[in-house]
Amino acid sequence: MKCREVYKYVCTNLDQNLNSARCRRIKKHLSECPDCAAYLDSLRKTISLYREYPTPHVPRSVHKRLFKVIHTIEKESPGGLGGGTRSKSQTKK
Numbered sequence: 001m002k003c004r005e006v007y008k009y010v011c012t013n014l015d016q017n018l019n020s021a022r023c024r025r026i027k028k029h030l031s032e033c034p035d036c037a038a039y040l041d042s043l044r045k046t047i048s049l050y051r052e053y054p055t056p057h058v059p060r061s062v063h064k065r066l067f068k069v070i071h072t073i074e075k076e077s078p079g080g081l082g083g084g085t086r087s088k089s090q091t092k093k
């Protein structure tokens with residue numbers, strides 16, 4: 001099993017049956033490959049952070065104001081946020 005395969009499947013396996021054949025292979029690889037083990041570790045930490053701190057509820061008025069500010073910035077500085085083209089590197093969940 002190669003590192004790339006681990007990266008590909010590790011996400012889908014985190015919440016699934018950890019005794020599936022694929023997952024056992026991933027675990028075996030992780031025990032032998034420090035790179036992937038570190039990757040999974042950081043991934044798990046990120047996920048647990050998301051769970052611990054769910055997206056705070058933003059009141060509608062605040063939401064509106066925020067959008068207004070964003071629109072103002074976009075108008076005042078051409079290509080201000082994101083430079084007109086949408087950024088390819090969206091924040092990963």
Ligand SMILES: [Zn+2]
Pocket residue numbers: 002003004006029033035036037
């Ligand atoms: Zn690896």
